[in-house]
Amino acid sequence: xxxxxxxxxxxxxxxxxxxxxxxxxxxxxxxPTPLADRARSILLDLFGxxxxxxxxxxxxxxxxxxxxxxxxxxxxxxxIGTTAATAAELDAIASCCLxxxxxxxxxAGHPAAHVVPAAVAAARLSDTPVDGRAFLAAVVGGxxxxxxxxxxLTRDPRWHTHGHWGATGAxxxxxxxxxxxxxxxxxAIDSASALVHVAPWGVVLDGNFSRNxxxxxxxxAGLDAARLSSAGLxxxxxxxxxxxxxxxxxxxxxxxxxxxxxxxxxxxxxxKRHASCSYTHAxxxxxxxxxxxxxxxxxxxxxxRVQTHSLAEPLFRRHPTTRLGAMFSLPFVVSAAFVTDDIDxxxxxxxxxxxxxxxxxxxxxxxxxxxxxxxxxxxxxxxEVTVTxxxxxxISASTPNPVGDVDHLPMTYDDIHRKITRLIGTDADRLARxxxxxxxxxxxxxxxxxxx
Numbered sequence: 001x002x003x004x005x006x007x008x009x010x011x012x013x014x015x016x017x018x019x020x021x022x023x024x025x026x027x028x029x030x031x032p033t034p035l036a037d038r039a040r041s042i043l044l045d046l047f048g049x050x051x052x053x054x055x056x057x058x059x060x061x062x063x064x065x066x067x068x069x070x071x072x073x074x075x076x077x078x079x080i081g082t083t084a085a086t087a088a089e090l091d092a093i094a095s096c097c098l099x100x101x102x103x104x105x106x107x108a109g110h111p112a113a114h115v116v117p118a119a120v121a122a123a124r125l126s127d128t129p130v131d132g133r134a135f136l137a138a139v140v141g142g143x144x145x146x147x148x149x150x151x152x153l154t155r156d157p158r159w160h161t162h163g164h165w166g167a168t169g170a171x172x173x174x175x176x177x178x179x180x181x182x183x184x185x186x187x188a189i190d191s192a193s194a195l196v197h198v199a200p201w202g203v204v205l206d207g208n209f210s211r212n213x214x215x216x217x218x219x220x221a222g223l224d225a226a227r228l229s230s231a232g233l234x235x236x237x238x239x240x241x242x243x244x245x246x247x248x249x250x251x252x253x254x255x256x257x258x259x260x261x262x263x264x265x266x267x268x269x270x271x272k273r274h275a276s277c278s279y280t281h282a283x284x285x286x287x288x289x290x291x292x293x294x295x296x297x298x299x300x301x302x303x304x305r306v307q308t309h310s311l312a313e314p315l316f317r318r319h320p321t322t323r324l325g326a327m328f329s330l331p332f333v334v335s336a337a338f339v340t341d342d343i344d345x346x347x348x349x350x351x352x353x354x355x356x357x358x359x360x361x362x363x364x365x366x367x368x369x370x371x372x373x374x375x376x377x378x379x380x381x382x383x384e385v386t387v388t389x390x391x392x393x394x395i396s397a398s399t400p401n402p403v404g405d406v407d408h409l410p411m412t413y414d415d416i417h418r419k420i421t422r423l424i425g426t427d428a429d430r431l432a433r434x435x436x437x438x439x440x441x442x443x444x445x446x447x448x449x450x451x452x
Contacts, residue, residue, distance in 0.1 A: 047435065
């Protein structure tokens with residue numbers, strides 16, 4: 001290997017080793033209260049949206065066609081007994097299919113959906129019962145690893161955010177639960193980066209449901225990487241330099257480990273109010289602000305102009321035909337916000353009443369990017385909306401960050417509980433009782449079985 005490439009790999013392995021040591025410290029020492037509390041909110045949110053996702057027509061059809069092995073493990077929100085591995089994959093798919101799962105603006109993606117299903121599967125596959133403290137530490141450590149890779153990665157613009165950097169967190173969580181030492185955790189993190197999914201933006205924008213399996217693939221990659229490292233077949237050899245640091249994009253190693261152990265990206269996540277890509281949320285919030293108390297209706301609107309940041313530019317496509325395509329079409333989602341009050345689990349269903357109304361309205365919506373709004377990234381993911389009515393009146397509103405962002409009207413645990421109640425009804429109360437018992441649980445697998 002040329003000397004400069006060898007040095008490059010050594011730099012990557014050193015940073016991965018630092019991440020692995022942090023994962024082990026979280027497991028082996030007392031978990032700081034702010035991290036444990038945030039993990040509790042993340043779990044309530046993710047488990048809740050997973051159950052909601054499992055109830056969609058798409059997931060019911062997929063589960064029926066999965067042809068899984070029979071077993072005693074049940075994916076969340078289902079009565080289909082299968083294996084721990086299959087349950088993890090179906091849970092991961094359900095968690096992201098409604099675009100309601102927790103995210104992180106610094107990672108520009110969804111760490112929890114990549115990490116939590118892997119942590120649950122690892123606990124189910126463990127030789128000994130896993131207590132709640134160890135489980136929470138693994139979730140926190142895995143989340144931090146995944147989020148930091150997402151933050152440090154500058155993706156090739158053709159790549160979507162699912163299915164690659166998140167695998168590193170899945171591997172860290174699984175290895176932590178299986179009692180790996182820091183060297184073994186580092187090997188798992190590095191190996192996971194060699195098992196990533198190809199994730200083209202074009203597939204997402206075409207509304208292809210395959211996209212929803214990329215997180216499931218990352219969960220499987222994380223579990224497999226932890227197995228490989230446990231078997232002594234891989235080590236922390238610099239694979240991240242070749243995959244995440246080359247093919248997927250480039251890695252800023254200083255960002256990867258900046259303030260490690262002092263600044264926690266886990267504390268900077270957001271909860272989602274709307275069932276669509278987060279890059280559409282500030283615009284939706286602006287529309288809802290404009291509509292609040294209005295005496296006019298959508299029929300009175302002549303045109304709508306939306307300005308947003310360039311991260312949303314891939315979402316400028318129009319005329320979606322699937323739920324996924326609609327969730328990733330900014331003009332369509334903005335149109336839906338004018339013709340209905342809530343962008344919820346049903347609003348963007350192609351078989352629902354909102355879909356054709358939003359399609360007809362969308363010809364009035366213009367979307368553009370703004371250099372001024374780009375300059376605010378990543379701290380602010382802003383949007384500005386101007387509505388021109390048929391009588392000539394103009395009304396404008398702007399939103400600095402989507403509602404639910406850590407920096408703009410963040411959701412409390414009770415807010416998240418109310419969100420999940422809207423999605424799954426009174427089952428949210430039972431779910432919340434389970435989540436609240438996790439820290440003191442001696443057997444998290446037995447406790448989680450109460451969610452079914």
